[in-house]
Amino acid sequence: xxxxxxxxxxxxxxxxxxxxxxxxxxxxxxxxxxxxxxxxxxxxxxxxxxxxxxxxxxxxxxxxxxxxxxxxxxxxxxxxxxxxxxxxxxxxxxxxxxxxxxxxxxxxxxxxxxxxxxxxxxxxxxxxxxxxxxxxxxxxxxxxxxxxxxxxxxxxxxxxxxxxxxxxxxxxxxxxxxxxxxxxxxxxxxxxxxxxxxxxxxxxxxxxxxxxxxxxxxxxxxxxxxxxxxxxxxxxxxxxxxxxxxxxxxxxxxxxxxxxxxxxxxxxxxxxxxxxxxxxxxxxxxxxxxxxxxxxxxxxxxxxxxxxxxxxxxxxxxxxxxxxxxxxxxxxxxxxxxxxxxxxxxxxxxxxxxxxxxxxxxxxxxxxxxxxxxxxxxxxxxxxxxxxxxxxxxxxxxxxxxxxxxxxxxxxxxxxxxxxxxxxxxxxxxxxxxxxxxxxxxxxxxxxxxxxxxxxxxxxxxxxxxxxxxxxxxxxxxxxxxxxxxxxxxxxxxxxxxxxxxxxxxxxxxxxxxxxxxxxxxxxxxxxxxxxxxxxxxxxxxxxxxxxxxxxxxxxxxxxxxxxxxxxxxxxxxxxxxxxxxxxxxxxxxxxxxxxxxxxxxxxxxxxxxxxxxxxxxxxxxxxxxxxxxxxxxxxxxxxxxxxxxxxxxxxxxxxxxxxxxxxxxxxxxxxxxxxxxxxxxxxxxxxxxxxxxxxxxxxxxxxxxxxxxxxxxxxxxxxxxxxxxxxxxxxxxxxxxxxxxxxxxxxxxxxxxxxxxxx
DNA sequence: GAGCACTGC
Numbered sequence: 001x002x003x004x005x006x007x008x009x010x011x012x013x014x015x016x017x018x019x020x021x022x023x024x025x026x027x028x029x030x031x032x033x034x035x036x037x038x039x040x041x042x043x044x045x046x047x048x049x050x051x052x053x054x055x056x057x058x059x060x061x062x063x064x065x066x067x068x069x070x071x072x073x074x075x076x077x078x079x080x081x082x083x084x085x086x087x088x089x090x091x092x093x094x095x096x097x098x099x100x101x102x103x104x105x106x107x108x109x110x111x112x113x114x115x116x117x118x119x120x121x122x123x124x125x126x127x128x129x130x131x132x133x134x135x136x137x138x139x140x141x142x143x144x145x146x147x148x149x150x151x152x153x154x155x156x157x158x159x160x161x162x163x164x165x166x167x168x169x170x171x172x173x174x175x176x177x178x179x180x181x182x183x184x185x186x187x188x189x190x191x192x193x194x195x196x197x198x199x200x201x202x203x204x205x206x207x208x209x210x211x212x213x214x215x216x217x218x219x220x221x222x223x224x225x226x227x228x229x230x231x232x233x234x235x236x237x238x239x240x241x242x243x244x245x246x247x248x249x250x251x252x253x254x255x256x257x258x259x260x261x262x263x264x265x266x267x268x269x270x271x272x273x274x275x276x277x278x279x280x281x282x283x284x285x286x287x288x289x290x291x292x293x294x295x296x297x298x299x300x301x302x303x304x305x306x307x308x309x310x311x312x313x314x315x316x317x318x319x320x321x322x323x324x325x326x327x328x329x330x331x332x333x334x335x336x337x338x339x340x341x342x343x344x345x346x347x348x349x350x351x352x353x354x355x356x357x358x359x360x361x362x363x364x365x366x367x368x369x370x371x372x373x374x375x376x377x378x379x380x381x382x383x384x385x386x387x388x389x390x391x392x393x394x395x396x397x398x399x400x401x402x403x404x405x406x407x408x409x410x411x412x413x414x415x416x417x418x419x420x421x422x423x424x425x426x427x428x429x430x431x432x433x434x435x436x437x438x439x440x441x442x443x444x445x446x447x448x449x450x451x452x453x454x455x456x457x458x459x460x461x462x463x464x465x466x467x468x469x470x471x472x473x474x475x476x477x478x479x480x481x482x483x484x485x486x487x488x489x490x491x492x493x494x495x496x497x498x499x500x501x502x503x504x505x506x507x508x509x510x511x512x513x514x515x516x517x518x519x520x521x522x523x524x525x526x527x528x529x530x531x532x533x534x535x536x537x538x539x540x541x542x543x544x545x546x547x548x549x550x551x552x553x554x555x556x557x558x559x560x561x562x563x564x565x566x567x568x569x570x571x572x573x574x575x576x577x578x579x580x581x582x583x584x585x586x587x588x589x590x591x592x593x594x595x596x597x598x599x600x601x602x603x604x605x606x607x608x609x610x611x612x613x614x615x616x617x618x619x620x621x622x623x624x625x626x627x628x629x630x631x632x633x634x635x636x637x638x639x640x641x642x643x644x645x646x647x648x649x650x651x652x653x654x655x656x657x658x659x660x661x662x663x664x665x666x667x668x669x670x671x672x673x674x675x676x677x678x679x680x681x682x683x684x685x686x687x688x689x690x691x692x693x694x695x696x697x698x699x700x701x702x703x704x705x706x707x708x709x710x711x712x713x714x715x716x717x718x719x720x721x722x723x724x725x726x727x728x729x730x731x732x733x734x735x736x737x738x739x740x741x742x743x744x745x746x747x748x749x750x751x752x753x754x755x756x757x758x759x760x
Numbered sequence: 761g762a763g764c765a766c767t768g769c
Contacts (some may be wrong), residue, residue: 149767149768150766150767150768151767151768177768177769178768178769193767193768193769194767194768195767195768195769196768196769198768198769199769220767222767222768223767223768224767224768224769312765313763313764313765314763314764314765315763346764346765346766347764347765347766347767348764379765379766380765380766381765381766383766384766384767385766385767400765400766401764401765401766402765402766403765403766414764414765416765459767467769471769523769524768524769525769555764556763556764560762560763627769685761687761687762687763688761688762688763689761689762689763705762705763705764707762707763707764708762708763709762711762713762
């Protein structure tokens with residue numbers, strides 16, 4: 001039934017390098033009441049003791065253990081709970097515990113160190129605690145920070161560590177993520193997202209409140225992590241008292257060491273099971289089909305154990321789920337196989353459906369019968385963000401959707417591309433979390449060796465850097481060209497970013513931050529949206545623009561289910577909100593309706609379902625709006641509500657949009673179909689989701705998407721006179737080559753000149 | 761007349 005077999009067995013044994021040691025359930029850590037401290041503190045050593053500041057950065061592992069195993073919590077002075085000692089036993093069994101002394105020795109001898117640790121080593125939870133006992137931040141009024149790339153990780157690790165230290169979450173141990181600051185003036189260990197620490201660095205370049213900064217999951221190379229690394233490298237010269245620890249999965253430890261001036265390395269073993277790797281003999285033309293057949297074959301021939309399949313996107317996953325389910329039923333009927341339950345898993349799936357992957361595998365039809373099995377068909381989300389125990393078989397076709405940036409046409413797009421060796425190893429590791437497993441790679445061993453790159457490209461090489469450059473400027477980095485990136489981005493990408501910021505007047509011609517740029521950097525938005533927001537009071541509609549910007553900052557609010565009838569119904573529902581001038585105004589209508597009395601009477605959640613709208617997106621637009629509004633207030637950006645009765649209500653909003661989006665304009669082609677972008681002369685079609693008819697000559701667009709065709713998406717019609725008026729330098733005729741756009745613009749300039757003459 | 765891998769502020 002399958003020509004992907006016989007699979008060649010490789011001798012390679014693989015050990016997982018999985019990431020989060022802490023599962024979500026720890027987030028619900030039970031908080032115990034602390035009994036009041038009654039006894040005096042004289043019973044030192046065999047009964048614990050107190051911190052001794054003189055020993056700071058000179059303590060031994062025994063010192064920390066003595067303090068941590070006494071009667072009283074040395075951080076709070078209160079008696080430890082019995083639960084504390086139960087957890088302490090478990091912690092002592094973690095591999096990293098053996099290396100506490102080794103860690104302290106290295107920590108004392110160097111300012112910057114690199115720590116690599118595999119899954120289950122306990123590095124994210126234990127290491128920061130080792131630091132606390134030696135660094136004693138509470139005695140010198142400082143804090144220890146530990147960054148995570150994801151919010152859930154920051155929250156759940158913090159909850160776990162608070163439990164381990166027998167303190168209340170938010171007091172000695174807390175976390176800080178966007179929209180939620182769970183810390184207090186007692187906090188000495190703070191888990192936070194990497195983006196959050198970057199924000200703090202923009203306010204305080206010295207990061208002076210910290211005595212030690214731990215960057216966790218550094219191998220993921222998020223934009224924020226990369227910038228922080230460059231920053232910390234610089235800062236380590238100015239602040240000799242600041243300790244820095246870079247934590248990573250094993251693969252690229254040397255690169256981190258080299259980057260940080262040959263920083264010493266500590267490696268801690270993980271706790272995972274070996275995974276056998278199988279390759280196909282031949283190249284698989286149709287990886288989707290091969291993946292489905294491999295799953296069915298595993299089900300028919302392999303021992304008990306769940307299957308995890310990696311595919312690239314929602315549509316592909318839903319197709320695979322349907323096919324596997326159908327053919328699985330056939331296997332049950334014809335071959336007497338056990339039951340098969342198939343679950344999709346991807347980011348845009350609502351949380352309760354994501355949770356279903358944790359349901360237990362189906363039972364065999366009869367006792368002692370062939371095993372039932374659970375199959376999870378997932379995007380990359382199961383590679384890093386979510387861990388599923390019980391997976392024994394991994395099917396890896398070797399592809400994922402990755403963001404790529406083309407600086408020439410200034411477009412970010414998603415492309416199905418081969419994964420890296422590191423990713424392949426990470427995927428394989430997912431099979432060895434509970435017992436030895438198998439990984440079926442749907443490509444040849446030769447392809448793995450020769451064609452896959454070692455590491456995925458870091459985000460900084462795949463993104464538009466306008467926002468990053470603005471952040472760096474705000475961080476006080478004047479010389480961007482010589483900023484020490486671990487992987488420097490292409491010069492053209494930097495040039496594009498500087499050019500864009502210059503057009504937005506966020507930086508002047510000398511590359512210096514302008515006052516507008518400084519203000520724009522306050523907002524957690526793309527510079528263009530920030531400038532749009534800051535400019536909106538001039539058009540007497542900043543409340544409305546604030547709403548539109550918030551709606552543009554969350555996942556799409558429109559739901560369009562599959563199935564012909566449902567699609568039609570969803571399209572009809574959308575028409576109720578449609579504004580003839582475009583999608584931005586349509587978003588405004590949706591938001592207003594969401595907050596209307598009518599929606600509240602029905603119940604917002606129900607109202608959303610009735611109107612094919614995404615409740616979660618709208619709620620998050622609300623919280624984004626609240627945050628941005630606060631920032632506008634504190635930075636004196638006027639909040640002005642447009643006059644809905646006025647005839648110019650919508651025109652004012654469109655003017656404000658034109659003022660912000662003047663770089664993202666397309667013009668209807670005078671001959672032929674479709675539109676052409678004004679700056680880069682790219683052919684583009686209006687995305688079919690637009691509410692606009694195809695007749696408006698000039699439009700601004702929110703994004704340019706490359707899929708089956710070139711599309712511009714989220715579009716509003718504007719008058720060209722506005723563009724010329726608001727961005728005269730950008731629309732100077734000399735900037736345009738001969739052609740359609742220039743000819744039209746010339747006529748616009750003439751009209752404007754005539755009008756001026758007539759009125760004077 | 762079509763889709764949004766995953767994060768983060």
